[in-house]
Amino acid sequence: RERKEGRQHVRDLLHGKPPTKTQAKGKTPAKGGKAKPSGSGKAKKKKWSKGKVRDKLNNLVMFDKATYDKLYKEVPSYKLITPAVVSERLKIRGSLARRACLELLQKGLIKVVNKHHRQVIYTRAPKGGE
Numbered sequence: 001r002e003r004k005e006g007r008q009h010v011r012d013l014l015h016g017k018p019p020t021k022t023q024a025k026g027k028t029p030a031k032g033g034k035a036k037p038s039g040s041g042k043a044k045k046k047k048w049s050k051g052k053v054r055d056k057l058n059n060l061v062m063f064d065k066a067t068y069d070k071l072y073k074e075v076p077s078y079k080l081i082t083p084a085v086v087s088e089r090l091k092i093r094g095s096l097a098r099r100a101c102l103e104l105l106q107k108g109l110i111k112v113v114n115k116h117h118r119q120v121i122y123t124r125a126p127k128g129g130e
Contacts, residue, residue: 057091059092060093071100071104072104075100075104076124080121081104081110081122110123110124111126
């Protein structure tokens with residue numbers, strides 16, 4: 001117990017605090033006649049964090065002229081094409097991206113690599129044609 005008080009005394013001196021009368025005498029300070037034992041008492045209740053706030057995506061629901069042109073110009077040159085990639089890069093909704101990929105597939109600008117009932121993966125079509 002004296003070692004802990006000594007450490008506190010040294011810490012106070014390092015931070016420029018003058019020693020109190022009880023520290024100078026080497027006695028424990030009396031609060032209401034009883035000294036509290038260290039490490040007891042109720043622990044503070046854990047506060048819940050508010051959680052991370054995601055920015056709201058303001059993706060297009062329908063194509064405008066500029067985005068539609070960008071779809072035909074840029075997307076067929078991507079090595080990996082999925083509705084998620086198209087949606088993120090062109091800032092369009094996922095449902096619109098799925099339809100766009102189907103349209104590009106029908107026109108022969110991209111080809112299917114793997115088709116799953118939830119995820120379809122496309123890649124660029126070969127230049128010379130198969």
